[in-house]
Amino acid sequence: MPSMNPDGFEKSTEGGCNGGHRTNANGIDLNRNFPDQFSPNRKLNIQPETKALMDWITSGHFVLSANLHGGAVVASYPFDDTPFHRNSGTLSRSPDDATFQMLASKYATAHGIMAKPGYRCYEREEFEGGITNGAYWYELVGGMQDYNYVVGGCMEITIELSCCKYPNSEKLPDYWSENKESLITYIEQAQIGVRGFVVNGEGDGVVGACISVSGISHNVTTYKYGDYWRLLSPGTYNLSVHHADYESVVESHVVVPDGPGIELNFTLFPLSQNSLINDTDTNLEVDPDTIKITENVPHDYNYHDYNSLKDYLGYYHNKCSNITSLYSIGNSVQNRLLYVLEFSDMPGEHEVGKPEFKYMANLRGDDAVGRELLLLLVKHLCEGYLVDPVITELIHSTRIHILPSVNPDGFEKAFGEYKKMGEIVYDFGDAQNNVRGVNLMTDLQPEQNHLYQPETQAVLDWINNTPFSLSGILRGGHPFAVSYPLYWYANNGYPNTDFTDAFQHLSSVYVDSMKSQGKINKCGNSDKVSPRGWITNGYKWSPSVNTWPDYEYRNNLCFELTIDVSCHYFPSEKNIKGVWESHSQSLVSFMSAAQHAISGIILDRDGRPIYNASVQIAGRSKPFSTTELGEFWILVPPGDYMLIVGHLFYHTQAANVTLTASGVMDFTNMTLESRHVTQTSSTRPLLVILLALTIALILVVYCSLCLLWLYYFFFVSLYSWRHPKLARVRREIKRMKQKKTMRTNKDGFHRVNIESSSDSD
DSSP: OOOSOHHHHHHOOTTOOSOTTOSOTTSOOGGGOSOOTTOTTOOOOOOHHHHHHHHHHHHSOOOEEEEEEOSSOEEEESOSOOTTOOSSOOOOOOTTHHHHHHHHHHHHHHSSSTTOTTOOSBTTBOOGGGEEEHHHHOOOTTOHHHHHHHTTOOEEEEEEOOSSSSOOGGGHHHHHHHHHHHHHHHHHGGGOSEEEEEEETTSOBOTTOEEEETTEEEEEEOOTTSEEEEOOOSEEEEEEEEETTEEEEEEEEEEEOSSSOEEOOEEEOBGGGGGGOOOOOOOEEETTEEEOOOSSOOOOSSOOOHHHHHHHHHHHHHHTTTTEEEEEEEEOTTOOEEEEEEEOSSTTSOOTTOOEEEEEOOOSTTOOHHHHHHHHHHHHHHHHTTTSHHHHHHHHHOEEEEEOOSOHHHHHHHHHHHHHHTTOOOOOGGGSSOTTSOOGGGOOOOOTTOOOOHHHHHHHHHHHSSOEEEEEEEEESSOSEEEESOSOOSSSSOOOOTTHHHHHHHHHHHHHTOTTTTSOSBOTTOOOBOOGGGEEEHHHHSOOSSOHHHHIIIIIOOEEEEEEEESOSSOOGGGHHHHHHHHHHHHHHHHHGGGSSEEEEEEETTSOBOTTOEEEETTOSOOEEOOTTSEEEEOOOSEEEEEEEEETTEEEEEEEEEEOTTSOBOOOOEEEOBHHHHHHHHTHHHHHHHHHHHHHHHHHHHHHHHHHHHHIIIIIHHHHHHOGGGHHHHHHHHHHTOOEEEEEOTTSOEEEEEOOOOOOO
16 A cells, blocks of 8 residues: 555655645544554544555465565564653563564565664664654654554564655655565565464364463454465464353464464364363473473362362463463472462563562461462452453553462461361461571571571562562561561661652552451450551561561662451461451552652663662652663652762762552653763863864974074174184175176177175175
């Protein structure tokens, strides 16, 4: 399709490089007129040209597409927009980011100059490899390439062909020469990845079957003949096929080569014909361990030993593979893996600007109730996705990590004792530690030579390398309370922090969502009663040294709370359901609080993120540090704040920020000016002075040489001329200077006249 906007083209003028008539006849920019996934409530005046394209995109079964632009020389890939709607500098990766980058690179490298290092249309605009993420370059709301991918299921990139939008026609042969090979190469990419047919037992095509790729939350569907195309970059994948009327089929370890793809056909059998289905190997390898995925739904409201826990996590990871990632952060003393199940719309990777949240439980071996609540939370998130709008938005906006058991060895020992006791509710003090007798709740000794337990070291490596901003530890054995740092203080009194108000606000988010507030104020015969309001300082409630919340605050500025969920560490199984019903809503609400933060990205003047910049709220002494991507999150109550941002190599800047009760913030990315650049301009007057002094010195030397020459000429030469010893020499010189004139007469003889002058001394 050569032209989407013929009316606008007729108004344009050849040689116009600034795109003065980019709109249609109604004055609407058509490449900002499509529905946008990140702005669903935006009011749109859909133009007839846009409507025609939308109908075409959704009715045609396009696999690959490109739209050609002018104004730069680069291949841009989705997404063009972000949830934050910032001007530029924010990477907005699609689920198929690796494939999109490969497609853009294929075009750029086959181009004459697009991928050439150093080539640019404008001084500050250079694209590495000739490609760029659309939103990182500049954000565009309502673009066509995002609509093609999200709604049409077609992978589209935007190709900027020339620095000038409407160049003179005599330059067209050059542009054709530069792009001809790239255009053909790009068309060939429609054959990459996996393609084939999905048929039923009778060989008829199955229409509308869903083709899923594990780890990529973007599916394609089969067409009217059961045919499908799934573009993928080279690699090994697990594919599955789903249809409401048929049994699902999984194909593991599918190897996609570089170049033309492979053909992979599937046969589906109706749900009523389970006996016809061959056994399918659905084992998934997770790190060094293997979890067997079965169709048996795990049991709820009972305790799960290590093997049952693996099966439980594996089941829900397989059920929600498009939004989960199952991984291990390390091993226990007895080599049990510490499993983490991640929830995100792009599992397995950190997205720029998306906060990271974590829940941990079972740090004491006999502290089992939190472990079971987190398993139930896994089920709740998986089954609530795309059903419950709160959970759906939570998974889209926050990367959630759930670690049900930090001390699996201790749990196995305590669980063995529990099974012996049956329904007797008891707290197993001798099983609280790991198998080496170390309390993992307080293993964070500050001594330099302290040897951490393997479980502690695994968690330390995890939290020190992941930019968590909010966290919760679930604990039993206490009346209900939410406590916050600090848990130990060397001086007298209750230790507060610079962010006590923030900790109290976050605690209130959990407490306010409790369905059964105040029902349990006292545990048995214990004198320990829940604090008024159920929110308390950790030192006042349960003083402990070297705790995880204190470590997270002091070292990583992650706000971590301890949530006491049950009077007993290991309550009877019949009580688990009641505990879950009391806390389920609060567990979700607390995760949502990760979005209510002052957040942003700190960049340099070239749009590159600044690592380890200091971001401080005026009046608070403890600064936050930016990540390697320049990000920061500061969880504070709603209000007006002044941010002070600085770095050793950049000038400090300040910005006023307002955080509303809904978490909306009027702050955008901040750009810092390099100290090196400014110092260069400030030293310019000094350089001018030095240059002037140098020139003056040269003039002084030159004048001195001139004076010496004059001295020699007028003094030395004159003295030598009048000296008596040189009189004879002077006379000889005069004789040699006598002029002899030769005149020739008419008969050819020479007549010589000798003129002499008198010798006058």
